[in-house]
Amino acid sequence: MSSPPTLVVDDLHVTYRVLVGGKRAPKGRRLFLKRALPLRGTRRIQAVRGVSFVGYEGEAIGVVGRNGSGKSTLLRAIAGLVVPAKGAVYADGQPALLGVNAALINDLSGERNVTLGGLALGLSPKEVRERYQDIVEFADIGDFINLPMRTYSSGMAARLRFAIATATTRRVLLVDEALATGDAEFRDRSEEKIRQLRDEAGTVLLVSHNLAEIERSCNRAMWLDQGQIRMAGDVGEVLDAYRQATRARRKGRLGQGRK
Amino acid sequence: METSVNNLRPSDVTDLPAPGTAAEFAARHGLRRVGARPGPIRYLRQLWERRHFTMALARSRFIARNQQDRLGMLWNVLSPLIQAAVYATVFGILFTSRPDNWPAYVVSGVFIFTFSSRAITEGAKAVTGNAGLVRAVHFPRAVLPITTTLIQLFRMLPVIAVLFVIVAATGEPITRSWLLVIPALAVQAVFNLGVAFFTARITTHIPDFTQLLPFVMRIFFYTSAIFYEITRFPESVRPIVELSPIYTYIALVRQAVLGDFTPHAFTWYVGGAWAVLALVVGYFFFWQAEERYGRE
Structure with a gap:
């Protein structure tokens, strides 16, 4: 790739600590205080586990994966909104994140x-x-x-x-399912806008479950699975493999159902 | 699982130069680390760069506050009036030995106390209560406690007008020393901001803190000589009260507008010292956790 890089993601790990509601199983020895107080335990969730890639000028990278595979967390970490447990993100300027939850x-x-x-x-x-x-x-x-x-x-x-x-x-724009709620006409216009931003020498990362949209807007794709890159490369190849895997999984589930 | 895809490891498909050289590679192409906490001075500069955002946010939130009410912005004057009437009546009935110019004494105390108390409790929710904004946009988070403090300052302006009216109506002469209320509020606002920085961060660690805070503020309400005179305290305790921040800010305003009090340089030193201490400690305390905010 001859164009200069705008985004370097280096061995990125993101761990969430969440408060766990409800009762915990009384396992092992525990301090008396902890048993007496209804303190809620915390659990660590490894949302992103060692993701590395480089984004170049004029690229749009589609990110696919099942729900909970770490796509949104990856984008938020790249935007600097969550702190990586390990690894780092380097970018040309401050990346802008565009997400559905980004309520004003x-x-x-x-x-x-x-x-x-x-x-x-x-x-x-x-x-x-x-x-x-x-x-x-x-x-x-x-x-x-x-x-x-x-x-x-x-x-x-x-x-x-x-x-x-x-x-x-912004040189780096991160789009998280933000186009999902729009109607067909708006989707067309926003896809056009994303292409335009790419042409203006930016890098776009697009998370979507709409594979056709990724195919139209992106030149590269990344498949996330349990917080890791399962596959990355040319958009066609990655999407083919992803579709195949999805079909295989669905078939497997159907097969089990019949038993 | 699938065969062909499974064999592809990240290193095969990403185009990083070599493991461990990413930082150097990024630096060579002029890329900067995202989300790294800037130094305290640089952070201050970033805050200054976002001053327009800070003001716009404070103004918008202030306007939005009463938008659902029929009387709208009028509540900014009405609610302190009602508050003054309630406190002056209730404490007037309860207390038989009252300070001179009782209504003005109580009202000035309650208003000035409320300024700090609201700024501190609202400040505690500054980061946690703006989760939407924090999750969506990257900006120095100190903007948020500054905004909540500013909003309380905006709310204070009509309150001070109400205070002046009450003080004048109770027979106090209007003098030039009334102008001292302006710097007194400014110093108090700085103190409020410092404490707001502090409580804003505490709440991000321990959300339950907001449950406790009203009781802490109540302690100050009862101990800051708001509806009784400081002479009620035994000699041994009095210096502690006289050096406490909320009492000091109330005293500054009383010295400015009530004829029975005369402005003391010492009270200003104490008020100023509290403000500087709170701001410096609060700022550094808040800044230290900059990377954490919005994580949960």
């Missing part, structure tokens, strides 16, 4: 959210003013822009978030 402030109007979102992403007030019209037009939510975001449909909110996030010129 629901009590505020779309207009205020555009301003806040833009400023939060590091735009200057002047840049926000300059891009405001483009953002609103791209989101295509009409008069709703003046209403609080809690009145929006999920599709409208997703469109506005997408429009805000793509208004910044």
Whole structure:
């Protein structure tokens, strides 16, 4: 690959500590205090286990994998929103993450959210003013822009978030299922936008369960399985293998069901 | 499991130069480490760069607060008025030996106490209560406690107007020393911010802390000579109360607006010292855990 790298992910491990609700099995010796107090135990979950890859300028990398395979965690770690337990991420500037859960402030109007979102992403007030019209037009939510975001449909909110996030010129853009809630027309436009961002010498990482969308938007793909890269490379090859595995698994389950 | 795919190991398909050389490879291409905590000075500069965001967030949240209410922003004046009426009446009935100009004495105490108490309890929720924002966007997290402190400062402006009206209505002459309320609030806001930094981080470690905090604030409410005079304390304890932060900030405002009190330089030194101490300790304490916020 001749174009320069914009993203280096080096042996990335992410471990979550979650509070575990409910009763724990009274196993082994435990301190009296711990037994007496209803302290909730913590469990470690290894969401990402040693992922390494390099993203180059003008690339779009699709990330596929089953639910819970670590896709979203990987993206959040690349965005610097979770701290890796081990390993590191290096990027050209601060990567921007665009996800479904990335709720802005629901009590505020779309207009205020555009301003806040833009400023939060590091735009200057002047840049926000300059891009405001483009953002609103791209989101295509009409008069709703003046209403609080809690009145929006999920599709409208997703469109506005997408429009805000793509208004910044980040070299690395991470998209997490953000296009799933849009209608067909919006998906077309957002795919177009992703291609455009790629052309502007950025790197896009796209997490999606919609394999056709990944095929259309990405040139490379990565298959995550239990927090590790199972396969990575040309988008066609990876998706073929992934589809095959999915089919095989489904067949296996059906077979078991018949017994 | 499948055969052909299973044999592919990460090293076969990723294009890292060689294991262990990623940092050097990244540096060669001008890439910076993502999410690494900056030094305390650089962090301060990043905060300054986000000043527009901080102000916009504080303003938006302040406006959004009462948007669901019929009377909207009017509540910013109404609620301190009601609060003043309730406290002045209740404590007026309960206490027979009252300080001079009782209503102004109690109201100034309650208002100034509420400023710190709200800033600290809201500050405790600054990071945990903004999970959506924290998960979505990368920015120096200290923006959040600063925002909650700013919101309380905005709320304080109509409160001070109400205080001035009550003080004037109870027969206190309007003097130039009333202007001292402005620097007094500024110093108190700095103290509030410092403590907010502190409580904001504590809550990210121990969420239960917010359950405990109201009781801590209650202790200050009862011990800061808000509805009784400081002379009620025995001589031995009095210096401790006089040096406590909340009492000091109440005293500063009383010295400014009540004729029975005269401004003391010493009270200003104590108030200033608390503010600087809280800010420096709070800032470093919050900054140390910058990478942790938003993890859970």
